[in-house]
Amino acid sequence: MVVILKQNPDKAQLKSLMTWLESKGVSVHTTVGAQQTILGLVGDTSALDIDLISALDIVEAVRRVQEPYKSANRKFHPADTVVKVGNAEIGGGGLALIAGPGSVESEEQICSLAEELKNAGACILWGGAFKSRTSPYSFQGLRGEGLKYLLAAKRASGLPIAAEVTDMSQLGLFEDVDMIIVGGRNMQNYELLKALGASDKPVLLKRGVSSTYEELLMSAEYIMSEGNGNVVLCERGIRTFENHTAHTFDITAVPVLKQLSHLPVIADPSNSSGRANLVAPLSEAAVAAGADGLIIAVHNDPSHAMCDGPLSLKPEAFGVLCRRLEKIRAARDSE
């Protein structure tokens, strides 16, 4: 951490700052210039509250040098983490395809779809039960009932399942769900993250639409610092000025998150773009850029889906895509 002092800092205040920093186990090196004095802090600065230092009268600015996340940081855990979800694995070189409908609509629907997705190449079944909708007048999902249908499809197909939680109070219903999805709107719902950190169930943590890479990793840190290391990061589009698509898919997140962290990184091209006809090229791009997997919206009849129709693939299109993705992955990993 680097602290830049204002011109002519008060000496008593400066001394008190130095003493406090050293009491925190941090050593301080001072560079005095004609116009500025710079303090270089060396040691474990992650426990220093940057706000406290910034607020001092003698301080002009504080710049972090070290990343504020530890458990998620690749510097301290160089090897890739592999997260096991039932009999599936995310990370470690393979390509995990998670697929399912934006909304579970009936037991028949989800069971027959699960079979098709499994045959096409999906290794985890996903389905929406508790929905986060912008409008209170939109369909809110089948909620607990939807989860029951999803569990039936798990038993029938043998696929592990993933579903989104929208409030801590629902967690009791998720006991047999294999992976819990935290949607972008809840990425900074810290009470929920702490609750998820207390179990060891895999968590698929989606990036908020206006969250930085660092904020996403800090949210992972909330889960990991409570003891749950089974976190999968997911890029799902950010909000920009361009509104031709629902969001702007940030492909750079894939290689950057893999550089910064040892956690697996997957992508959600369906929600990123909001358009079925962009899912294939964006999926191929994500795999080429190094993604460990994808989560894709697939519906047996998108034109009559209760939600997410415009962004859902049909099962056949998903099957064709799976085969193409495998070729791209092979090309990416070739010499």
Next chain:
Amino acid sequence: MVVILKQNPDKAQLKSLMTWLESKGVSVHTTVGAQQTILGLVGDTSALDIDLISALDIVEAVRRVQEPYKSANRKFHPADTVVKVGNAEIGGGGLALIAGPGSVESEEQICSLAEELKNAGACILWGGAFKSRTSPYSFQGLRGEGLKYLLAAKRASGLPIAAEVTDMSQLGLFEDVDMIIVGGRNMQNYELLKALGASDKPVLLKRGVSSTYEELLMSAEYIMSEGNGNVVLCERGIRTFENHTAHTFDITAVPVLKQLSHLPVIADPSNSSGRANLVAPLSEAAVAAGADGLIIAVHNDPSHAMCDGPLSLKPEAFGVLCRRLEKIRAARDSE
């Protein structure tokens, strides 16, 4: 609502769409052009799921004409709403000043501060107890204990109090809190919003850092459609490419929200900018633009605050600002 069809739409599908729309009580007027056919839908379209229509094979695009919010919409409630918070009022021409520390630190601190703020001109005391912090390693607030100190300050000063809730499960502790604050990170925590809609306690709803005006109003709609009309909207800065300040204070939100909605609109210049030396000019701007009030971070000793030090005013500076704001309000409302 306007539905733009693809070229040469399938006739059977088109007929089925028309029948379905009419069954919803919407009448349809068709404009056939050489290259495009446009359907104009007239009537109450707020119950139509735009996703469902967009997903149809024959549809190229759907454009809303009518706003999707009803309870919050000024078109249907032309008169300004006034929200009563204890003995204070927000909306209706006055200027409501809400002030307090980012974090309640002790009973002495908050009680003595409350007295100063009341004398300076604040009508509601605000204090942070449950904090939303980006890092799990940062101070998380005194939580329930902080609320107790805040309630003591309410009794001592006679000021009504406002505090932020960060999870539905905390609501039991807020019984004697006069106004509940929903922070920007929770603006789309819909389960929380529904729970707040079930009471009649005033809610201060802060705009999320990447939420549109319409999304903010739809979140207000979640509370109002459950029966609670005591909602105050708050602009608190949006996320843009400019990072000189914490966020970009969107002054335009003030007049636009007042045009679109009858709800009171206030501004939070402290969190918007993250810098104490910008609080005065941004407060003055917000009042000049028509804000019904402000929420301002004030701390007795910002240099040693447990959080939000860099953005907190000292009580004396707050007092000076209050007097200036009153003059600006008078100038704004003059002929």
Next chain:
Amino acid sequence: MVVILKQNPDKAQLKSLMTWLESKGVSVHTTVGAQQTILGLVGDTSALDIDLISALDIVEAVRRVQEPYKSANRKFHPADTVVKVGNAEIGGGGLALIAGPGSVESEEQICSLAEELKNAGACILWGGAFKSRTSPYSFQGLRGEGLKYLLAAKRASGLPIAAEVTDMSQLGLFEDVDMIIVGGRNMQNYELLKALGASDKPVLLKRGVSSTYEELLMSAEYIMSEGNGNVVLCERGIRTFENHTAHTFDITAVPVLKQLSHLPVIADPSNSSGRANLVAPLSEAAVAAGADGLIIAVHNDPSHAMCDGPLSLKPEAFGVLCRRLEKIRAARDSE
């Protein structure tokens, strides 16, 4: 185009609008609802000034239905355009690799680099001569002298060359340059675009960092409407809140621009990310998503480059990347 009228529009004004619209060869269909009247305009609306209509007292809003660009629009030119640059081609299924240094530094440098790039797989040599730098104190490029060295490298290597123009007045120097680059900062320098439209020299038009897809296509339209159809579109990163990288590479631009337009689309992963260690994954992603080519910064000695060092690949790394890209392209185009 759809025109939404205010409630109870003045009848005389409405009649005058209708007459005017019909005089422009546009037919108007009216949908009268309880709360709104909607006019559906059918015919060639590209010549209607949307500002003029929006300004009318009786009009609430105007929504475009038809794209405002014609020459660049795939609807009117379904077949892919192939742009010839010397003996190279961009578009039509191949993968055109354009490579070179951010700044031409000497004749020896650029000639030896050209040879290496040609052997590695580049089909067009690019070099910076007139530089657009944020600071007047930064190196501004060798300007005319740089162009001379680049022309020498063209003669020596046989590669066609591309270079950026930063003002109309420089165009005389570009006679033997095979493709003119318009940088993102000049994407809306309309006087320059018109001047380029008057020749038939290929133009590589880079998207501005805050330009929408439609604005990019409208800038292409400026060139094409003057008679020059040899335009190549280039995604080079947009400005968002994320500042880990120089810009956010918008991969979605690649498939969307190819859907909307028949022009070739390439990508610039070097300037998008500003980091050499992201150029490979972003290049692979762009090709997987369907790009017709790439423009990549390569320097013989990035650590001592006069500009763009941090984002430049070494020639060997470029060679390795070229081989990988060819495999990805084959996988993308497979069944």
Next chain:
Amino acid sequence: MVVILKQNPDKAQLKSLMTWLESKGVSVHTTVGAQQTILGLVGDTSALDIDLISALDIVEAVRRVQEPYKSANRKFHPADTVVKVGNAEIGGGGLALIAGPGSVESEEQICSLAEELKNAGACILWGGAFKSRTSPYSFQGLRGEGLKYLLAAKRASGLPIAAEVTDMSQLGLFEDVDMIIVGGRNMQNYELLKALGASDKPVLLKRGVSSTYEELLMSAEYIMSEGNGNVVLCERGIRTFENHTAHTFDITAVPVLKQLSHLPVIADPSNSSGRANLVAPLSEAAVAAGADGLIIAVHNDPSHAMCDGPLSLKPEAFGVLCRRLEKIRAARDSE
């Protein structure tokens, strides 16, 4: 400037960096930590090319501490600059109101409007002659002819005039124009800025829609470093995800630019919002926040304006606004 080295930097490379830095007159202080080595550079670092240092193999990151602009920097010129435009002044405590039509349409129009604006309180007449339009099919302005009409209005009214230049080649026509406007799209047209720096004519430099405060100041620096100190900065809205208005008016720019620089700062509420009914509240906000002036679009008949109709005030509304603004300015400057 602070240079953060990678772990275990190569010693020979480090020594060579140190020697080079010292040869530039910069002294270096080294802080060695267990995980990182930090170099603190002290002295005049504005001539160091940050790219060159970042590109070195041993360097992880470089952080600026000092602002990269000098002539525009308030640290080196504490007193406010006042720019004289004919008999008007911008800066120094007054409120300069610049007003006129988005497009000059005829001599009669602009002469009669000038008289009205002068009586209402404008001190400089502005009029569009060379227009920057997104579409080549939109009205491009009367160009040279428009300038002639504007000059006639200058003679008739006695008001100094301001007009926008869209290309360097037009400058010959601007000899009798009192202030040259550089639009947001040309804020980084560096060849144009250098040409304007060579004269001493006042320049109104508008912020680009995606430019940071620092980039705006660096563009001012291009003009000032060539010898022309008569620069007025102008906030005119930035591009964000919110598209209810044309752009998002960044009110924070006003106090921040005045803190960072000694140059006068004005605001353009008309182009920022694109809506006439927001011009008054945004103007009042800008003045309350400390703006030295405003540039406002006023048209005698907005419904029939050749461009910018939806954002133009009528002269009477402008007159009412002027009187209100004077009261707000007085309130702002009161004790």
